Amino acid sequence: MITKTLRLNETSSFLVEWIKAPLRTASIIPSSEQLAKKMVKGLGADSGPVIELGPGTGVFTRELLHAGVAEADLTLVELNRNFAYRLKSRYPQSRVFNARAEQLxxxxxxxxxxxxxxxxxxxxxxxxVDEILDGAFKALKSDGVFIQFTYGHRCPVKSHLLQKHGLVAERSSFVLNNFPPASVYHIRRHHSYPF
Ligand SMILES: C[S@@+](CC[C@H](N)C(=O)[O-])C[C@H]1O[C@@H](n2cnc3c(N)ncnc32)[C@H](O)[C@@H]1O
Structure with missing residues (x-):
């Protein structure tokens, strides 16, 4: 549970950044705690290093830590300078890059x-998206998972890109208690993909 003051503070800074860059920020408020829990489900101390792309104010980061992922095992890649600065001061043992995910x-x-x-x-x-998938799957172990949420009705990675990278996507959860409601997808290498 997070305090109301912290939630309010995160919500207002998210709104400010959305006004400055609506397409890039893509939401007027941070994801809900319920969505964050579904995003990190199955991850924990044994997951090894975890890379977070677009952490924003750090809702998923916080749940990753609650789930047992060590702060020193976290790499956060955030394009927005204010969000990146805030994350670095809150999670000093993690590695925070104020960078584009496509530079992974x-x-x-x-x-x-x-x-x-x-x-x-x-x-x-x-x-x-192609560049991001390329960098992400090069950074992942062979059995690693790419976890992505979407407000849409299908996987946000188009089929031709899944095919190109030898990936399969599976919807793992639907979260009504989020604005807007969201689905979580697990994307992995197809078992027959050559390495
Ligand atoms: C929809 S918000 C999600 C924030 C947070 N994960 C949450 O669920 O509340 C998208 C985030 O991705 C960041 N972002 C957008 N494009 C990016 C890129 N190319 N590389 C890294 N971060 C990016 C935005 O600055 C923003 O923080």
Whole structure:
């Protein structure tokens, strides 16, 4: 549980950033605690390093820590400078990059067990999503999972991109208690994909 003051503070800074860059911020308020819990379900101390893309004010980050992921095992990649600054001061042992997720391949990272993404895939061009998937699956261990939420009715990664990267997507949850309601997808390498 987080305090009302912290939630209010996160909500107001999210709204301010949304006014400045609506498409990039993609939501007027942070995700709910209920969605955050579904996003990190199955992850814990044994998940190994976890990369979070588009953490915003850190709702999923907080749940990852509650789930047992060590702060030092977290890499946070956030494009918004104010959000990145705030995350670095709140989670000093994590690695925070004020960078574009599509630059992931340039960061030197240990093989990760999971990528947790809050990125607005629906407002991104295919080429950008393609680059993000490429970097993410290079950073993931062979059995690693890419966890993505969407407000849409289907997987936010288009079929031709899933096919191109040899991936399969599975909807793991639907969360009504979020504004707007959201689905969580687990995306993994197809078992027959050649390495
Ligand atoms: C819908 S918000 C999600 C924030 C948070 N994960 C949550 O659920 O409350 C999208 C976040 O992705 C960030 N973002 C957008 N494009 C990005 C990119 N190319 N690379 C890294 N972060 C990006 C935005 O600044 C914002 O913090």
């Amino acid at each position: 391949h340039k960061l030197k990272l240990a093989p990760a067990g999971a990528v947790v993404s809050g990125l607005p895939f629906l407002s991104m061009r295919d080429q950008i």
